[in-house]
Amino acid sequence: MRPGAVNVTTPSVEQLEIQAVHRIRQRLVSDRTRLVKQIRGLLAEHGLVVARDISRIRRALSQITDGVDHMLGALLVELVRDVREELNELDQRIAAYTKRIRDLFRSNELCQRIGKIEGIGPITATALIAAVGDRTCFKNGRQFAAWLGLVPKQRSSGGRSRLFGISKRGDRYLRTLLIHGARAVLRKTAGKTDARSLWIERMRDRRHPNVVAVALANKNARIVLAVLSGRTNYQPALSG
Known part of the structure; x- marks a missing residue:
């Protein structure tokens, strides 16, 4: 392993x-x-x-x-x-x-709970629940995102770290669903003033739309694990 x-x-x-x-x-x-x-x-x-x-x-x-x-x-x-x-x-x-x-x-109550996250509809929610059994096998949201292949590859040289494209080592189907869902969210954030939309717009000012979509998919994956592990409801106001 x-x-x-x-x-x-x-x-x-x-x-x-x-x-x-x-x-x-x-x-x-x-x-x-x-x-x-x-x-x-x-x-x-x-x-x-x-x-x-x-x-x-x-x-x-x-x-x-x-x-x-x-x-x-x-x-x-x-x-x-x-x-x-x-x-x-x-x-x-x-x-x-x-x-x-x-x-x-x-x-499925768990599906409905994570389905409240913007960018995660019934297809993505059920696919995630079907793929992830025991949430305790993940130490944190970053490890879950890495399992899905949604974190950038990193190389260190001379004391400096460089980030590259996403690893794509995880489940391609789940990763594709999350990224497609993130792209759908990006099309609807213009003019919105909630914390999540403002975070997206700030990223859009500096990065390519594909990079922003992957970043949002990464964030959504971490929120999914937090919701499933903590057995709490998703709170949009706190997700920016």
Whole structure:
């Protein structure tokens, strides 16, 4: 075991069930992403460039199958119709698993407690609870953030420490959820005067938005552990 590594306890049956729901949903999302990339590539080969936004690809597929776009041959239109049906099916299946996760969130008191933290919704909350069993295996919030791969790599030379990008040694899925949630928060802080928003805006004045998002994800991870370990409610006024 490498220095600083954490021995997380064996997950419970309930945790394993939640993880199973997340893994199947994650696989469906990956399938949808691959499908969208494939059809974008095929359309681009025929001179029809569609933006990466999935809503744009849905609209483009609808226009093609409804006969709005006449640039494409009959065979490709038929293929696009098949892809549109497959995409709709994936959307429905993902929505069904998302609903299961929301149901799990509503039935779990710990999930609801950490779900009050800005940037942590039902999907992130349930994923965290499923991954973390015994919170006492983490000495502090920094160790928890490091376990998630959300602390910067550090090297010392000549008595000076230099910080680099995040280690990315932890759980990629959890880290991605936390960073995506942090980015959502960043889009809503302008003009707000609470301590948390002011802290974010000060960071934004000096650092790249991606760095700010990771810093907020790191902060949220530490708050999560504090809430779970202390069995107290999240207090936004004290989180700046």
